[in-house]
Amino acid sequence: xxxxxxxxxxxxxxxxxxxxxxxxxxxxxxxxxxxxxxxxxxxxxxxxxxxxxxxxxxxxxxxxxxxxxxxxxxxxxxxxxxxxxxxxxxxxxxxxxxxxxxxxxxxxxxxxxxxxxxxxxxxxxxxxxxxxxxxxxxxxxxxxxxxxxxxxxxxxxxxxxxxxxxxxxxxxxxxxxxxxxxxxxxxxxxxxxxxxxxxxxxxxxxxxxxxxxxxxxxxxxxxxxxxxxxxxxxxxxxxxxxxxxxxxxxxxxxxxxxxxxxxxxxxxxxxxxxxxxxxxxxxxxxxxxxxxxxxxxxxxxxxxxxxxxxxxxxxxxxxxxxxxxxxxxxxxxxxxxxx
Numbered sequence: 001x002x003x004x005x006x007x008x009x010x011x012x013x014x015x016x017x018x019x020x021x022x023x024x025x026x027x028x029x030x031x032x033x034x035x036x037x038x039x040x041x042x043x044x045x046x047x048x049x050x051x052x053x054x055x056x057x058x059x060x061x062x063x064x065x066x067x068x069x070x071x072x073x074x075x076x077x078x079x080x081x082x083x084x085x086x087x088x089x090x091x092x093x094x095x096x097x098x099x100x101x102x103x104x105x106x107x108x109x110x111x112x113x114x115x116x117x118x119x120x121x122x123x124x125x126x127x128x129x130x131x132x133x134x135x136x137x138x139x140x141x142x143x144x145x146x147x148x149x150x151x152x153x154x155x156x157x158x159x160x161x162x163x164x165x166x167x168x169x170x171x172x173x174x175x176x177x178x179x180x181x182x183x184x185x186x187x188x189x190x191x192x193x194x195x196x197x198x199x200x201x202x203x204x205x206x207x208x209x210x211x212x213x214x215x216x217x218x219x220x221x222x223x224x225x226x227x228x229x230x231x232x233x234x235x236x237x238x239x240x241x242x243x244x245x246x247x248x249x250x251x252x253x254x255x256x257x258x259x260x261x262x263x264x265x266x267x268x269x270x271x272x273x274x275x276x277x278x279x280x281x282x283x284x285x286x287x288x289x290x291x292x293x294x295x296x297x298x299x300x301x302x303x304x305x306x307x308x309x310x311x312x313x314x315x316x317x318x319x320x321x322x323x324x325x326x327x328x329x330x331x332x333x334x335x336x337x338x339x
Contacts, residue, residue: 006056011081012039013049014058018070018078022316025244029067072281072315075293079278079319094119094325095332108336109233112309116329117236120322122313123259124235127269129305136187136195141167141176141212149176151215155192156305165215179212196220232265245291245314254288269296269308276323281315291315295322299330301337309333 016037017028030046033039039046050068053059058077059068070078097119109126116124134155142150147169152162167176187195196217237259246252258264268284279285279294289312296310309330311322 006058009041010049010053010056011077013041013046014053014070014074015078017050017053017059017068018074018316019318021070022318025314025316027062027067027069032067070316075280075315075319076283079280082320082323083276083278091321091324091328095328108333110235112329112333113233113235115235116309116311116326117239119329120311120313120325121236121239121242122311122317122322123237123239125265125269125308125310125312126233126235127266127308127310128231129301129307134305135189135191136184139180139184139187139216141180143171143173143176149212149215151212151219153216153219156189161219163215163219165211165218167211167215183212183216192220232262232269234259234265240292240313243314245316251291255292258286258288268294268312269310274298276327278319278323293317293319295319295326297323297326297330299333299337301333307333 013033016033016039020028020032020036030043030050033046034041034043041049050059053074054061054068058071058074060071061068097115109128113124113126116126136153137156138152138154140152140154142152144150144164147166148164149167149171150162151165152160154160171179187198190198237256240246240255241252246255258268264286268279268286268289276295276297278296281290281293284290284292284294291314292312293315294310294312295317296308298306298308301307309326311317311326313322
């Protein structure tokens with residue numbers, strides 16, 4: 001008599017069904033499992049087990065005479081078992097591919113998104129730490145002609161922002177250097193949020209140099225406004241159109257619209273504080289992503305800051321290889337940006 005509880009044999013059959021569906025996007029029948037996966041079981045036995053798995057909620061039968069497809073519950077079991085196994089398998093090919101690609105492009109984050117999307121064939125998303133959480137490392141004022149100066153702020157992650165500000169024409173290069181050194185001493189190690197709050201007090205002390213402080217305040221505010229835009233980079237946004245699940249125009253349009261909303265993407269990537277995270281279908285919390293999975297891995301930027309690399313694709317993605325690829329690329333980014 002067939003058992004209606006999950007056991008090792010059912011788990012083996014379910015894993016084979018998921019693996020085959022990931023490859024083909026076609027409903028899987030008992031003969032396929034018996035022939036391709038060497039289970040040592042007859043088609044009749046596999047059919048009975050598949051029927052039990054359907055009753056348990058792990059499989060669905062889209063058509064009366066067709067094979068079965070995995071449910072979201074099946075993918076969750078599959079991923080949980082994958083993550084419970086400890087360290088993810090090494091993926092030197094992904095790391096080598098990434099390292100080779102980033103040398104060709106100056107912008108590491110943009111090239112990271114491009115490399116991930118090319119390697120996985122899914123839509124890639126890379127998130128940097130929020131800029132207001134970054135800390136000032138150095139601040140420099142460089143003299144320019146006619147009462148102007150170039151203001152440069154370098155953060156603890158190595159991010160550089162600059163803008164041209166107006167200063168008193170009485171301030172020469174030596175004076176601007178002295179102001180730069182004084183401000184660096186006072187602001188070093190402070191977050192951009194704290195810098196904005198401290199500038200008011202300094203403006204009362206500096207008198208005629210208030211234009212410098214106003215320029216710093218405006219640059220910090222600009223960095224805050226650009227935080228969402230600068231922090232999220234997307235690569236391979238149209239890769240999803242290569243998968244039959246998104247041949248429906250409306251479904252594809254809804255997916256692509258999410259990629260244009262940076263705040264939604266940030267919420268999608270910056271979930272639980274975990275080294276790696278997999279959200280399947282409705283677990284994303286977005287109706288537009290109901291048929292998608294989001295896989296993310298964290299990486300380190302500077303000291304104490306974390307960003308995330310991730311891919312978005314159909315729920316039938318090969319979670320093991322995607323996780324190992326992202327883990328390798330996250331490690332490469334940590335090596336590049338960690339110090």
